Amino acid sequence: MNRIFLFLALSAITLVGSEVISGAVEKQALNVSAIVMFVIFVGATLGITYWAAKRTKTAKDFYTAGGGITGFQNGMAIAGDFMSAASFLGISGLVYMKGYDGLIYSIGFLVGWPIILFMIAEPLRNLGKYTFADVASYRLRQTPIRTLAAFGSIATVTLYLIAQMVGSGKLIQLLFGLQYEVAVMLVGVLMILYVTFGGMLATTWVQIIKAFLLLSGATFMAIAVMAHYDFSFGALFSHATELKGIEIMSPGGLVSDPISAISLAVALMFGTAGLPHILMRFFTVADAKEARKSVFYATGFIGYFYILTFIIGFGAIVMVFENPAYLDMAKQAIDGGSPILGGNNMAAIHLSHAVGGDFFLGFISAVAFATILAVVSGLTLAGASAVSHDLYASVFKKGKADSMSEMKVSRIATVVLGVVAILLGISFENQNIAFVVGLAFAIAASANFPILFLSMYWSRLTTRGAVIGGSLGLATAIVLVILGPIVWVQILGNAEAIFPYKYPALFSVSVSFAAIWFFSVTDNSDNAKQEHKAFEAQFIRSETGIGAEGASEH
Amino acid sequence: MTQETINKIKNDPSFQELTTKRRAFAIKLSIAMLVVYFSFILTIAFNPSTLGTPLSADSVTTVGIPVGIAIIIFAFILTGIYTKRANGEFDDLSNKIKNNLKDN
Numbered sequence: 001m002n003r004i005f006l007f008l009a010l011s012a013i014t015l016v017g018s019e020v021i022s023g024a025v026e027k028q029a030l031n032v033s034a035i036v037m038f039v040i041f042v043g044a045t046l047g048i049t050y051w052a053a054k055r056t057k058t059a060k061d062f063y064t065a066g067g068g069i070t071g072f073q074n075g076m077a078i079a080g081d082f083m084s085a086a087s088f089l090g091i092s093g094l095v096y097m098k099g100y101d102g103l104i105y106s107i108g109f110l111v112g113w114p115i116i117l118f119m120i121a122e123p124l125r126n127l128g129k130y131t132f133a134d135v136a137s138y139r140l141r142q143t144p145i146r147t148l149a150a151f152g153s154i155a156t157v158t159l160y161l162i163a164q165m166v167g168s169g170k171l172i173q174l175l176f177g178l179q180y181e182v183a184v185m186l187v188g189v190l191m192i193l194y195v196t197f198g199g200m201l202a203t204t205w206v207q208i209i210k211a212f213l214l215l216s217g218a219t220f221m222a223i224a225v226m227a228h229y230d231f232s233f234g235a236l237f238s239h240a241t242e243l244k245g246i247e248i249m250s251p252g253g254l255v256s257d258p259i260s261a262i263s264l265a266v267a268l269m270f271g272t273a274g275l276p277h278i279l280m281r282f283f284t285v286a287d288a289k290e291a292r293k294s295v296f297y298a299t300g301f302i303g304y305f306y307i308l309t310f311i312i313g314f315g316a317i318v319m320v321f322e323n324p325a326y327l328d329m330a331k332q333a334i335d336g337g338s339p340i341l342g343g344n345n346m347a348a349i350h351l352s353h354a355v356g357g358d359f360f361l362g363f364i365s366a367v368a369f370a371t372i373l374a375v376v377s378g379l380t381l382a383g384a385s386a387v388s389h390d391l392y393a394s395v396f397k398k399g400k401a402d403s404m405s406e407m408k409v410s411r412i413a414t415v416v417l418g419v420v421a422i423l424l425g426i427s428f429e430n431q432n433i434a435f436v437v438g439l440a441f442a443i444a445a446s447a448n449f450p451i452l453f454l455s456m457y458w459s460r461l462t463t464r465g466a467v468i469g470g471s472l473g474l475a476t477a478i479v480l481v482i483l484g485p486i487v488w489v490q491i492l493g494n495a496e497a498i499f500p501y502k503y504p505a506l507f508s509v510s511v512s513f514a515a516i517w518f519f520s521v522t523d524n525s526d527n528a529k530q531e532h533k534a535f536e537a538q539f540i541r542s543e544t545g546i547g548a549e550g551a552s553e554h
Numbered sequence: 555m556t557q558e559t560i561n562k563i564k565n566d567p568s569f570q571e572l573t574t575k576r577r578a579f580a581i582k583l584s585i586a587m588l589v590v591y592f593s594f595i596l597t598i599a600f601n602p603s604t605l606g607t608p609l610s611a612d613s614v615t616t617v618g619i620p621v622g623i624a625i626i627i628f629a630f631i632l633t634g635i636y637t638k639r640a641n642g643e644f645d646d647l648s649n650k651i652k653n654n655l656k657d658n
Contacts, residue, residue, distance in 0.1 A: 100619070108595075114632045117633050118636060249608075250605060295637070306626060307623060540569070544569070
């Protein structure tokens with residue numbers, strides 16, 4: 001196994017290396033310091049993968065890193081999952097473009113975390129083993145619940161992967177001067193290596209290292225910006241408003257009507273609590289105590305990160321906006337205004353050059369690439385676990401699969417998902433993917449979250465209610481996104497949206513909860529009676545953790 | 555878990571104390587977070603100019619900036635408060651329940 005790994009790792013490095021050479025010949029935009037730093041990162045993470053591969057012997061090691069991650073480390077890894085390239089570049093770009101609206105958006109992403117801690121973290125850790133479906137199906141019928149949960153997980157993961165792959169291809173093309181297809185394949189191959197060989201242990205450490213690098217880089221940028229203004233926010237803001245106008249200091253058009261506002265809030269809050277790659281991280285710690293600490297640290301890191309991106313966005317307004325060095329002349333000639341090279345999402349990247357020159361630009365570019373790698377690895381592992389643990393071991397083998405064959409299936413699933421991600425990344429290159437992450441959150445909030453939450457707290461939940469309600473929530477989310485303004489109008493070119501709101505979560509989550517309730521309370525089958533009776537034992541384990549310690553051993 | 559164990563734990567006063575106290579605490583903190591966040595988001599939806607008011611006559615910094623930062627810090631503090639009490643008081647109760655189970 002390790003020999004195969006070394007061979008593949010060397011080929012991946014050669015792939016980067018050979019592109020460096022051919023790229024240098026063909027393209028001017030090649031960024032040497034970025035590539036050197038990225039190669040160092042890849043080398044180091046492949047080293048970690050080699051180390052992790054030797055420690056990944058059982059399915060438990062593969063899915064949960066052996067359960068020995070500390071609360072602090074897990075908090076950092078969870079924060080890393082959340083601090084994707086999309087949120088680093090996207091939110092700083094949003095602040096750069098619209099000022100205060102960027103802050104509103106990031107607050108929405110953060111406030112789900114305390115709720116996860118108060119409601120989800122503990123029962124999740126006490127009841128589950130490898131995936132959130134373990135919890136949802138704890139006292140319900142395995143086959144239907146696992147199938148639905150696996151479907152919800154794979155849908156969420158795939159949509160998220162599309163967004164990450166397309167983003168990575170474009171970003172790498174821009175930053176490193178590599179071809180789009182090469183960039184997407186490079187991300188796919190490295191991610192397959194990390195996950196198949198190093199499992200959760202490698203995936204977690206790659207995420208921790210990247211989170212540390214990203215937080216350090218962003219801290220440096222924010223301090224450099226503030227130092228320019230003698231650490232006075234007033235001076236920074238007043239210079240920024242001179243350039244962009246006073247309206248950047250107040251709420252703009254991001255949330256215009258109450259329904260959209262509440263619907264977005266519901267999607268972000270419940271969606272976060274239904275993301276399979278985030279939920280999976282709670283199984284990597286030893287007990288409920290460490291699970292709570294994980295959320296505490298994660299909330300701190302994520303909140304700190306959002307404050308930094310706010311400063312970075314304003315820094316870009318004062319240092320990048322109207323700076324001829326970052327102006328896209330060709331675009332300006334056609335559209336006028338002051339467009340920056342690569343679009344608004346490149347604001348943070350240009351700022352890194354403005355405050356730290358070529359070397360620091362290289363560092364931030366390499367970190368952005370590392371971020372994508374780390375996030376897609378976590379996603380792929382979560383998707384692969386849904387296939388191997390929920391579908392193969394529990395549904396197909398009825399819980400009788402041995403650890404070795406289950407691990408083998410998850411490795412195969414990882415490779416398949418990686419290839420699918422590469423193909424989707426390439427085929428979606430020129431598509432409008434603005435709806436993709438929103439849809440992922442809507443599905444997580446409407447299919448995954450209600451089943452998970454009610455299975456923990458509502459004794460009357462039955463298999464029938466969960467399956468019908470969860471499926472209806474899933475279908476409503478998909479249909480409303482298709483009929484909504486982004487897909488129906490912007491992509492399909494119709495004049496008016498049938499469903500007027502961009503965010504369907506308020507409606508699809510309500511449908512899901514209402515249907516789960518109705519089809520559970522009207523369920524008078526013997527099966528439903530048994531499920532109700534089994535709640536007591538589940539509740540005791542969920543509250544005290546009694547029985548959970550043993551469960552993590554087998 | 556046997557029915558006997560279930561009954562033993564269910565009738566343990568520590569178990570009742572743990573579940574009642576923790577549920578009340580978690581709900582209180584959740585409501586605090588939801589009230590703060592939804593007040594913020596509904597202010598933006600219904601009356602955005604409130605948050606756009608400058609802090610003082612000669613300042614461009616608006617009320618919305620410290621309010622936004624404060625919500626981020628508030629969320630973090632809430633997780634800290636919960637974690638501290640749960641990792642102390644609630645875990646002690648859990649351990650007591652486990653010990654009671656062994657003793658009998």
